[in-house]
Amino acid sequence: MAAQPEGTPCWADAMFPDLEAAKSFYGELLGWTFDEASEEYGYYTQARSGGKIVAALTPQMPGVEGPAAWNLYFATPDATATATKIRDNGGALTMDPMTVGEFGTMVTAQDPSGVHFSVWQAASHEGFEKIGEPGSYAWADLITRDVEKADRFFPTVFPFEVQRMKHEAVDFHLWSVGGKPVAGRMKMTDDFPPDTPPYINVHFAVDNCDDAVATVTKLGGQVTSAAMDSPFGRFASVMDQQGAAFSVIDLQTTKGEMPEWES
Structure with missing residues (x-):
């Protein structure tokens, strides 16, 4: 699977106070199954539909407040360059470019109107393996x-x-x-x-x-x-x-x- 063109939504995840309750909810609603999660990556849990990765659920980090929310990632070939564009055009970085193991590099940000979003520069993890089919x-x-x-x-x-x-x-x-x-x-x-x-x-x-x-x-x-x-x-x-x-x-x-x- 090739990395998505720049600006294409390529991944979605959500952070939950109760991860097990979220797995139960989306498992029944969308038919998702879930990979084993590791402590090394904060129990970040990938969801699968028909064996293909389609999203991820993660426990809410300590100190994070507010309700759960879905987060969308836009593809980029250069996370650092996109982070610069975000700052230069009035956006705010809530997390500077961060390499996530062998998987890729992420940025989290907020646009000038207050919308939270993320950016993903793919390495081994290129994002959705299925789009536009039930469960994805x-x-x-x-x-x-x-x-x-x-x-x-x-x-x-x-x-x-x-x-x-x-x-x-x-x-x-x-x-x-x-x-x-x-x-x-x-x-x-x-x-x-x-x-x-x-x-x-x-x-x-x-x-x-x-x-x-x-x-x-x-x-x-x-x-x-x-x-x-x-x-x-x-x-x-x-x-x-x-x-x-x-x-x-x-x-x-x-x-x-x-x-x-x-x-």
């Missing part, structure tokens, strides 16, 4: 109120080609790399509680959106936006029982016409 990563949207700051920042740090959705009621930008859509930027509306921080909403693919929503609630999670149809698939926004927000999407069940875009 499917898509991600950056959701923020301060779209002007995000719009200046991300296409400068990463080689994003930007298109705007032609829709009066929705402020949405599509980010592409080499002509391939990789992620989106959505303006947070008044439908979100006023204390909701900006975040990246990771979508995981499922066989059936409504069944997945039922499983989320059965396992103690919450539905934050009810299942709805779209040209991209039927999806719902949810939260696990430890507060990590994400979406589930059935990519095969589509409805409606694709939107029009403009540069």
Whole structure:
């Protein structure tokens, strides 16, 4: 598997106060199995779907506060150069480039609008081994109120080609790399509680959106936006029982016409 082009989402992980509860939740919801974790890497636990690595769960580090949250990594050929771009364009580094064994080099950061994200320069670990199939990563949207700051920042740090959705009621930008859509930027509306921080909403693919929503609630999670149809698939926004927000999407069940875009 070749390393992903610069700016492509290549990995996702989340930190939980209760790792075993998280494994139980995502194991039942997404059918994940989990690798053995070692103390050397802080019990960082890779998840697999059909034998292929698709994400990771990790215990919350001492001193870290707040609810669990999913974290998205963007690929880079040079983590140090990307870290410089982040700083030069008004972002903040929450962790300088750090080599992680033989696996690669990571950076954690925050954009000027307050969105947390990470950067990954692959070595032996090149990221997702499966994408867009049930049980794996499917898509991600950056959701923020301060779209002007995000719009200046991300296409400068990463080689994003930007298109705007032609829709009066929705402020949405599509980010592409080499002509391939990789992620989106959505303006947070008044439908979100006023204390909701900006975040990246990771979508995981499922066989059936409504069944997945039922499983989320059965396992103690919450539905934050009810299942709805779209040209991209039927999806719902949810939260696990430890507060990590994400979406589930059935990519095969589509409805409606694709939107029009403009540069």
